[in-house]
Amino acid sequence: MNVGSGKALFLDRDGTLIFDKDYLADPAEIDLVPGVANALRRARTLGYQFFLFTNQSGIGRGYHTLADAEAVNVRMEEMLGLPAPLFTGICIAPEIPSQPSRYRKPSPRLILESITRFSLDPQKCWMVGDRESDMNAGLSAGICSAVVGTGKYTVSEWRSRTKPGVPVFADLAEFVATLDWVCQQLATCHSAVVYLIRHMPKPAEVNAQTSRSQILSQVLKCRP
Numbered sequence: 514m515n516v517g518s519g520k521a522l523f524l525d526r527d528g529t530l531i532f533d534k535d536y537l538a539d540p541a542e543i544d545l546v547p548g549v550a551n552a553l554r555r556a557r558t559l560g561y562q563f564f565l566f567t568n569q570s571g572i573g574r575g576y577h578t579l580a581d582a583e584a585v586n587v588r589m590e591e592m593l594g595l596p597a598p599l600f601t602g603i604c605i606a607p608e609i610p611s612q613p614s615r616y617r618k619p620s621p622r623l624i625l626e627s628i629t630r631f632s633l634d635p636q637k638c639w640m641v642g643d644r645e646s647d648m649n650a651g652l653s654a655g656i657c658s659a660v661v662g663t664g665k666y667t668v669s670e671w672r673s674r675t676k677p678g679v680p681v682f683a684d685l686a687e688f689v690a691t692l693d694w695v696c697q698q699l700a701t702c703h704s705a706v707v708y709l710i711r712h713m714p715k716p717a718e719v720n721a722q723t724s725r726s727q728i729l730s731q732v733l734k735c736r737p
């Protein structure tokens with residue numbers, strides 16, 4: 514991982530990393546969304562660190578305890594099988610919707626605090642989840658949001674619910690594959706810029722037909 518890259522994924526749990534089973538409290542009932550482990554492995558090599566950001570109103574409702582939710586998280590990490598620690602931070606919001614929200618999404622509080630605490634770059638951070646509250650937490654925090662069709666809504670159901678600038682993906686794997694592709698394109702473009710800067714004529718050699726700005730503007734046109 515590129516420590517200090519400022520890149521992070523804020524990940525919802527139920528409906529995004531694992532299938533949503535109402536008020537899940539038994540680690541034996543965890544069902545990973547296919548492709549998630551490989552997606553996280555790839556995202557990590559791209560320099561992203563992860564934050565787990567999950568609303569667990571079952572705690573506030575008295576259906577299960579914080580320890581139950583933590584046990585599910587621990588088992589989920591084991592099942593994912595990536596080198597520990599998987600998450601830079603974990604936030605379990607226990608409030609019920611009618612209670613004043615401290616961290617419960619759509620509150621952006623965890624994201625905002627994490628940006629400051631870990632020197633994250635908001636333009637390089639994503640909130641990924643399966644509900645409007647996930648999408649809105651990311652947008653309110655000023656980071657990017659993406660939504661997946663493995664939870665509350667299918668991809669087609671999302672079409673009428675998503676907000677401008679919030680892409681819809683079949684699942685987390687498709688999101689990371691897209692992120693991977695875009696990063697590769699940017700890297701290719703950046704390499705071209707570096708090459709041209711190194712090889713373009715010196716200012717004293719620039720004639721009427723060639724200028725740095727002209728060359729750069731051509732190069733930058735290939736940016737996605």
Ligand SMILES: [Mg+2]
Pocket residue numbers: 525526527528529533642643644664
């Ligand atoms: Mg969810």
